[in-house]
Amino acid sequence: MTDPQEQARLARLQEIREGMEELRIKALAERGGKTFTTEETLEFIRRHDLVDDTVASWALEGLEPDPSLVGRVQSYVDGDMAIEELTEQAKRRASAGS
Template sequence: MTEPEEQARLARLQEIREGMEELRIEALAERGGKTFTTEETLEFIRRHDLAADTIASSSLAGLEPDPAVLDRVQSYVEGEVAIEELIEQAKRRASAGS
């Protein structure tokens, strides 16, 4: 393969990668019968990854969240509540002893 052919092949592979990433974002942009913008979808991915990392860290520390906690975290991932509200809820539960 000549140098120009190799460069053309690599350029085409990059186009394919970009197209696949766009398809992935579009697929995630349609959830629960709703359509979301690319920015909203990327924010959803960020929240999802943050929640997954936090739950994994807790599990490694031997702390398994109960279903109610997982429901609250999912509401954060879905964008229904802000992280600040989750923190406030946790503080109220901790001060109430539950």
């Protein structure tokens, strides 16, 4: 290939990469019939990854969360509940003995 041909090929590959990234962002931004901004999508991914890490840690320790906790944690991942609220609920439940 000549230099102009190689440059044209590389430019086309870059266009394809950018198009694929745009499609990926759109796919992640559309969940549950709603559309989210890139920032909201990145925050969703961060919360999801945090929960995955926490659940993996529990599994390594031989712990299994009760079903009600799973629902509350999913509310956090979905952005319906702040981490502070989730933490406060856990403290209240612990002090109540449940």
